[in-house]
Amino acid sequence: MGQKKLIKFAAIKAYENVLEFPQDMQGKWTAFFEALKNGTTAIDISSLSIKESHVASSVSLQNNNDNASTKLILELACGRGEYAVGLGRIFPEQHFIGIDLKGNRIWKGASIANKDGLKNVAFVRSQIELTSNYFTKDEVDEIWITFPDPQLRWSKAKKRLTHPKFLRLYQQFLKKEGIVHLKTDSPLLYNFTLKVIELYGLDLIYKTDHLYTEQNIDPRCLIKTYYEGLDIAQSSKIHYIQFSIGKDMPLALDAILKEAIKDIPMDAGELIRMEAEAARAKKEA
Ligand SMILES: C[S@@+](CC[C@H](N)C(=O)[O-])C[C@H]1O[C@@H](n2cnc3c(N)ncnc32)[C@H](O)[C@@H]1O
Numbered sequence: 001m002g003q004k005k006l007i008k009f010a011a012i013k014a015y016e017n018v019l020e021f022p023q024d025m026q027g028k029w030t031a032f033f034e035a036l037k038n039g040t041t042a043i044d045i046s047s048l049s050i051k052e053s054h055v056a057s058s059v060s061l062q063n064n065n066d067n068a069s070t071k072l073i074l075e076l077a078c079g080r081g082e083y084a085v086g087l088g089r090i091f092p093e094q095h096f097i098g099i100d101l102k103g104n105r106i107w108k109g110a111s112i113a114n115k116d117g118l119k120n121v122a123f124v125r126s127q128i129e130l131t132s133n134y135f136t137k138d139e140v141d142e143i144w145i146t147f148p149d150p151q152l153r154w155s156k157a158k159k160r161l162t163h164p165k166f167l168r169l170y171q172q173f174l175k176k177e178g179i180v181h182l183k184t185d186s187p188l189l190y191n192f193t194l195k196v197i198e199l200y201g202l203d204l205i206y207k208t209d210h211l212y213t214e215q216n217i218d219p220r221c222l223i224k225t226y227y228e229g230l231d232i233a234q235s236s237k238i239h240y241i242q243f244s245i246g247k248d249m250p251l252a253l254d255a256i257l258k259e260a261i262k263d264i265p266m267d268a269g270e271l272i273r274m275e276a277e278a279a280r281a282k283k284e285a
Contacts, residue, residue: 008107012125016043018110020103020125026136027054029072033095037119054136070095071141076128076161077148079226081109081121086223087144088113088121098123099131128161128169135173143170143180147227150186152274157261162193164200164254167245176246179205183221183240185231186273190239191264197241199257200249206242232276233269 012018016036019025025032027050035043071094075083078098088096098121100106106123113121124134151159158165162182170180182193190209197204208214211221221240228238266274 005104008104012103012107012110012123015110015114017113017122018106018125019045019122021130022124022126022134025134027051027139029095029097029135029139030070032122033070033120036122050136051139054139072097072135072139073142073144074099074131074140075144075146076131077145078109078123079105079146081106081113081123082225083144083146083223084121084123085109085112085116085118087220088118089116090220092118092120094120096121099126099128101125101127128166132169132172137173138175140170140173141175141178143174143178145180145182145184146225147184148182148189149277150184150189150270150273152186152188152266152270154262157192157258160189160192162189162196164196164249164257167196167200167202168249171245171249174245177244178246179242179244181220181240181242183211183225183228183238185228185233185235185238186270187235187237187239188264188266188270190241192261193241193243195260195264196257197243199253199260200247202247202249203244204241205244207240209237209239211238211240233273235267235269 013020022045024045028045028048030051031048032043035048073087073094073096075081075096075098078084078100079102081098084096084098087094098106098109103125106125109121110123126134145161148161151157157163160166174180184190187209194204194207196202211217
């Protein structure tokens with residue numbers, strides 16, 4: 001492994017705003033961000049309190065009126081965390097967590113957040129598949145998925161971060177009215193996600209297959225990520241979907257989905273991407 005990567009891995013171990021595969025964090029994120037804001041000493045997770053509304057026994061006793069409280073927003077497959085950091089600057093009263101497996105990428109966003117004193121931005125190094133270990137029911141308000149690997153091969157569809165397998169995982173901690181945002185340059189992932197929304201009867205809030213030609217763009221969508229800048233598919237067309245997942249997603253529909261997505265075509269940009277990704281994977285191996 002390169003020297004630069006090793007330095008970054010060591011750096012994030014010492015950062016207060018990065019947790020690696022954290023244990024026992026469910027319900028404690030409000031307390032964590034309070035500690036991050038207040039403290040200069042190391043944060044001791046075992047001393048953090050679980051938010052009242054997340055204590056199982058108190059849920060039924062109190063009117064869970066969380067509407068006015070600080071929101072917790074995740075950026076999944078965050079890479080360098082441009083959305084966690086960018087949204088953290090725009091909304092200083094809300095909390096943002098970027099999640100990615102690659103420590104050297106997280107290092108970038110975490111270093112910027114530290115340098116700029118963004119105490120409402122943190123990172124978790126982990127597989128996304130483990131996220132339900134870190135957040136309790138209704139703890140998360142929104143999820144951004146920014147330029148995830150589209151997993152172009154049909155046989156890899158279950159690895160797409162908007163596959164029902166992943167959406168069911170998010171349902172374990174996303175509020176019922178919580179929103180999922182997908183920003184991608186992959187028409188295949190865009191059309192796949194729309195098919196999932198249609199088949200499972202999820203609520204589509206907004207969609208566009210050419211974001212930057214839209215009038216009145218949501219300013220949050222103007223944040224650009226590293227991979228967006230790479231324009232791997234060479235299409236310059238950014239696709240964006242906003243939807244909610246507060247409905248049951250019956251397992252029985254998965255077999256129908258598997259067949260329905262066979263027909264989603266790949267365009268020339270996707271083929272360019274597939275070659276570029278194969279070359280990148282070979283270089284990284
Ligand atoms: C194409 S990059 C996009 C990064 C960033 N969102 C951007 O737009 O620049 C995809 C990212 O997803 C991460 N990733 C892919 N699968 C993952 C998984 N199962 N768990 C955690 N991270 C994952 C990779 O490490 C990588 O940083």
